[in-house]
Amino acid sequence: MVLTVAAIVLVTFVALSAIFFIWLERKVAGRIQDRLGPTRAGGKFGWLQTIADGIKLLAKEDLIPANADQFLFRLGPYLAFTGSFLAYLALPFSRDVVALQMNIALFFMLAVMATEVFGVILAGYGSGSKWALFGGMREAAQVVSYEVPMAICVLVPVLVAGTLNLNVISQQQAGLFWNWYVLHDPFTFLAFWTYFTCATASCKRAPFDLAEAESELVAGFHTEYSGLRWSFFFMAEYGSMFAVSGIATTLFLGGWHTGVVPASLSDWLFENVWFLYVVLSVVVFIAKCWILVFVMMWVRWTLPRLRIDQVMTTCLKYLLPIACFLLLGASLLPLVWHSVFPGWVKLPFRNPPAFPAAPR
Amino acid sequence: MNASEILFWIVALGTAVCAVMVVITQHIVRCAVWLLFTLAGTAGLFFLLGLDFLGATQLFVYVGGTLVLVIFGVMLTATGPFIQLRAGAGEWAMAIIVGLLLYGLIAASWFFADWSKLPEAAIPDDPKQMYYTEQLGRALLGDVSVQPRSALPNVSAKPTADPGKGKKVSVQRSASAYLLPFEIVSVHLLVVLIGAAYLARPRRKRASTMPSGER
Numbered sequence: 001m002v003l004t005v006a007a008i009v010l011v012t013f014v015a016l017s018a019i020f021f022i023w024l025e026r027k028v029a030g031r032i033q034d035r036l037g038p039t040r041a042g043g044k045f046g047w048l049q050t051i052a053d054g055i056k057l058l059a060k061e062d063l064i065p066a067n068a069d070q071f072l073f074r075l076g077p078y079l080a081f082t083g084s085f086l087a088y089l090a091l092p093f094s095r096d097v098v099a100l101q102m103n104i105a106l107f108f109m110l111a112v113m114a115t116e117v118f119g120v121i122l123a124g125y126g127s128g129s130k131w132a133l134f135g136g137m138r139e140a141a142q143v144v145s146y147e148v149p150m151a152i153c154v155l156v157p158v159l160v161a162g163t164l165n166l167n168v169i170s171q172q173q174a175g176l177f178w179n180w181y182v183l184h185d186p187f188t189f190l191a192f193w194t195y196f197t198c199a200t201a202s203c204k205r206a207p208f209d210l211a212e213a214e215s216e217l218v219a220g221f222h223t224e225y226s227g228l229r230w231s232f233f234f235m236a237e238y239g240s241m242f243a244v245s246g247i248a249t250t251l252f253l254g255g256w257h258t259g260v261v262p263a264s265l266s267d268w269l270f271e272n273v274w275f276l277y278v279v280l281s282v283v284v285f286i287a288k289c290w291i292l293v294f295v296m297m298w299v300r301w302t303l304p305r306l307r308i309d310q311v312m313t314t315c316l317k318y319l320l321p322i323a324c325f326l327l328l329g330a331s332l333l334p335l336v337w338h339s340v341f342p343g344w345v346k347l348p349f350r351n352p353p354a355f356p357a358a359p360r
Numbered sequence: 361m362n363a364s365e366i367l368f369w370i371v372a373l374g375t376a377v378c379a380v381m382v383v384i385t386q387h388i389v390r391c392a393v394w395l396l397f398t399l400a401g402t403a404g405l406f407f408l409l410g411l412d413f414l415g416a417t418q419l420f421v422y423v424g425g426t427l428v429l430v431i432f433g434v435m436l437t438a439t440g441p442f443i444q445l446r447a448g449a450g451e452w453a454m455a456i457i458v459g460l461l462l463y464g465l466i467a468a469s470w471f472f473a474d475w476s477k478l479p480e481a482a483i484p485d486d487p488k489q490m491y492y493t494e495q496l497g498r499a500l501l502g503d504v505s506v507q508p509r510s511a512l513p514n515v516s517a518k519p520t521a522d523p524g525k526g527k528k529v530s531v532q533r534s535a536s537a538y539l540l541p542f543e544i545v546s547v548h549l550l551v552v553l554i555g556a557a558y559l560a561r562p563r564r565k566r567a568s569t570m571p572s573g574e575r
Contacts, residue, residue: 069387069389069390071390072389072390072393075393102412103412103413104412104413104416107413107416107417107420108412108416110420111416111417111419111420111423112416112419114419114420114423114424115400115419115423117427118396118423118426118427121427121430121431122389122393125389125430126389137431140427140431144424144427144428147424
């Protein structure tokens with residue numbers, strides 16, 4: 001019962017934030033290109049532009065090309081959306097405010113977000129169009145490659161935290177902002193930027209949006225889609241943008257903690273005015289994720305698109321070695337540190353209280 | 361019948377139907393999609409049984425695996441737009457015999473097992489009694505003092521008073537660590553990867569036909 005409510009709330013959240021992000025994307029694009037963006041639908045800032053577009057998409061004819069494989073063509077959008085939505089089940093929005101309390105939440109999120117690419121590839125293959133097939137193949141090559149450095153980068157803060165439970169990881173970063181894992185040591189600092197690059201690529205956002213590449217492939221994998229099916233791909237894309245930003249926020253940027261409220265005060269708030277604490281921290285968490293999503297948009301409208309070979313080079317020749325180096329460094333750092341400065345300056349490497357290291 | 365049992369039957373039946381569809385579908389990419397659903401359904405069963413780690417691993421490994429199957433197995437070898445696959449009568453007969461034998465083996469082992477000797481519940485309801493992935497990681501390195509969370513000494517935020525006082529956990533180094541099999545599997549996979557790269561490499565022209573400047 002509780003899970004059903006949580007699922008409904010999350011679906012609504014994903015859909016509403018997609019509506020907001022699409023409006024924001026146009027506004028950001030407009031401002032960066034020195035124009036105004038949407039101004040007409042719904043007042044001065046074009047607030048209702050996405051709603052108007054949504055109505056237009058609902059009214060559009062649901063077209064399936066004669067060459068398409070009907071079953072795969074219909075299946076693609078749902079698979080893509082399911083993959084990006086399922087990740088939210090394990091994403092903690094505040095202390096203990098999460099649909100599923102999971103011991104391996106981070107691993108679960110990465111696993112289900114990997115299924116999103118399947119929808120894109122089925123759409124590309126099932127459309128029966130060469131543009132779409134090219135887009136799907138590029139997406140497959142890109143995502144399969146970028147998953148590797150992304151997963152390795154995620155391990156760097158996990159080494160520090162000693163757990164995969166996102167709720168616990170956030171709670172460990174309570175207090176002032178130097179507790180955030182991005183500022184924990186040089187390796188986590190670099191891992192944050194590497195992770196964010198890989199995450200941008202795994203959401204197929206520019207400069208890595210080779211799957212769509214409208215200058216070469218018409219619209220890539222969703223060339224043949226129209227109406228509501230097309231909009232499912234966009235919900236999936238914006239949904240996974242928020243989800244990867246949520247992972248980045250939780251792992252590196254202190255989760256729902258503001259970074260200016262001391263840990264004792266936030267604990268007191270949690271115990272005494274729980275409701276206020278939850279509302280405020282959910283707002284803080286969402287705001288942090290929005291900032292990261294905004295950065296993705298900023299990057300999209302600032303940098304030119306890479307070529308497919310450059311995309312693969314970036315991943316396999318640069319990001320992957322960097323990620324491996326960071327993982328190696330992060331695992332060696334506590335050992336080296338403790339043997340060079342024994343008991344003198346202690347880096348806060350935790351074994352979380354529940355899982356003590358067995359005494360040697 | 362409670363909700364989770366109903367859910368179990370729904371997921372189990374769905375998985376079984378998808379598995380049958382894998383066999384009878386002739387369109388090869390659809391076949392791969394049914395395979396994906398079968399594997400995802402199995403992951404769902406693991407989640408229902410409380411085996412989160414196993415379920416997530418199943419998803420992570422097999423979704424990627426099926427993906428690579430579709431792309432390399434189908435798209436790179438296809439000659440037409442949508443490929444059909446037809447099995448001959450001999451192949452059907454062979455497949456049915458092997459399938460029935462495997463089914464018989466599983467059914468027999470299920471039938472002859474003494475279920476009454478098993479513990480009440482493999483997965484305890486109390487989270488403190490559960491096994492966590494940490495023990496798995498330790499076992500990989502040969503530390504087989506695998507114990508539920510509650511059995512470990514409770515070292516909380518403050519450091520332990522003195523080592524003599526706390527409950528001792530014996531760390532046994534065992535020869536039956538999983539590390540060696542794990543390494544063997546990794547090396548095996550590496551060999552397969554190199555072999556695949558070798559087979560898929562572009563055919564080079566002979567040195568004599570190449571322009572001299574290229575070497």
